[in-house]
Amino acid sequence: MGVLDSFRLNGRTAMVTGGSRGLGRAMAGALAEAGADLILVGREQAQLLVTQRELLRLGNTVEIVVADVATPDGAANACDEALALGQPIDILLNNVGGRREDVATENVTVEQWAGYLDLNLTSALVCCQKLGKPMLDRGRGSIVNITSIAGPIAIRGIGGRHYETAKAALAALTRSLAADWAGRGVRVNAIAPGVFATGPNQKWFAEKPEFEQSFLGHVPMERFGEPSELGPAAVFLASDASSYVTGATLVVDGGFTLW
Numbered sequence: 001m002g003v004l005d006s007f008r009l010n011g012r013t014a015m016v017t018g019g020s021r022g023l024g025r026a027m028a029g030a031l032a033e034a035g036a037d038l039i040l041v042g043r044e045q046a047q048l049l050v051t052q053r054e055l056l057r058l059g060n061t062v063e064i065v066v067a068d069v070a071t072p073d074g075a076a077n078a079c080d081e082a083l084a085l086g087q088p089i090d091i092l093l094n095n096v097g098g099r100r101e102d103v104a105t106e107n108v109t110v111e112q113w114a115g116y117l118d119l120n121l122t123s124a125l126v127c128c129q130k131l132g133k134p135m136l137d138r139g140r141g142s143i144v145n146i147t148s149i150a151g152p153i154a155i156r157g158i159g160g161r162h163y164e165t166a167k168a169a170l171a172a173l174t175r176s177l178a179a180d181w182a183g184r185g186v187r188v189n190a191i192a193p194g195v196f197a198t199g200p201n202q203k204w205f206a207e208k209p210e211f212e213q214s215f216l217g218h219v220p221m222e223r224f225g226e227p228s229e230l231g232p233a234a235v236f237l238a239s240d241a242s243s244y245v246t247g248a249t250l251v252v253d254g255g256f257t258l259w
């Protein structure tokens with residue numbers, strides 16, 4: 001197989017949680033451009049339909065699943081619905097997550113903490129279990145978990161350390177699952193994005209303008225990432241181009257974690 005052909009995803013189906021907006025939408029678009037059929041998961045049907053219409057122009061099939069994957073049961077139901085569509089799912093992109101609250105650790109309740117661990121970690125585990133089993137049965141599959149640079153480091157000036165904790169654990173889960181499943185044809189990798197100006201960050205910047213300059217000051221490239229800059233990384237890890245890569249976390253952060 002030639003180098004460029006190894007990136008092609010024709011004939012493969014990818015499920016992208018949170019594929020209707022933001023980074024998930026950009027990565028889903030890149031997977032479709034590489035030839036993949038898509039199953040997009042999100043809570044708002046209207047936005048899913050908009051994205052479905054846009055991505056259908058690339059010529060592949062695009063199914064949508066309206067579901068809330070913030071809880072383990074919700075994640076399991078979303079996977080069941082996706083599997084019921086009947087196509088084998090070859091690629092799982094676990095993208096849903098977020099900090100959502102700037103809360104000091106001394107004030108966070110155990111209930112808040114547990115909820116965010118479900119959102120950022122346990123739901124991804126459930127999707128890995130639900131879609132990973134059939135991948136193991138077929139002896140083929142690629143899972144990509146979206147972690148964050150706020151896993152290996154704590155982001156300065158913002159609370160909500162459930163986020164750092166969950167993303168670090170998701171990277172650890174990525175490595176462990178990769179080890180367990182490497183001999184059975186299923187690769188498990190992660191992408192750790194730096195700062196991208198998607199909806200959640202724009203909200204933080206509007207509420208606390210000092211964050212924007214502070215975050216920017218940490219980036220050696222002196223700019224935030226464009227969501228489209230994650231697409232090639234997702235295609236690489238999803239495809240045979242990375243056939244000997246498993247358990248890796250690919251950092252895409254403009255150098256944020258270098259300083």
Ligand SMILES: NC(=O)c1ccc[n+]([C@@H]2O[C@H](COP(=O)([O-])OP(=O)(O)OC[C@H]3O[C@@H](n4cnc5c(N)ncnc54)[C@H](OP(=O)(O)O)[C@@H]3O)[C@@H](O)[C@H]2O)c1
Nearest residue numbers: 018020021022023042043044068069070096097195196198
């Ligand atoms: N943006 C960054 O700078 C950055 C940096 C590092 C890591 N990340 C990680 O990248 C991922 C995506 O972030 P983003 O900034 O692209 O977020 P976003 O713009 O808020 O997009 C989130 C996507 O997920 C869906 N979603 C959210 N909660 C959901 C739920 N409970 N169930 C199902 N779908 C849900 C949204 O659709 P609905 O609202 O319709 O459900 C949307 O499609 C997250 O895991 C985040 O932690 C982001």
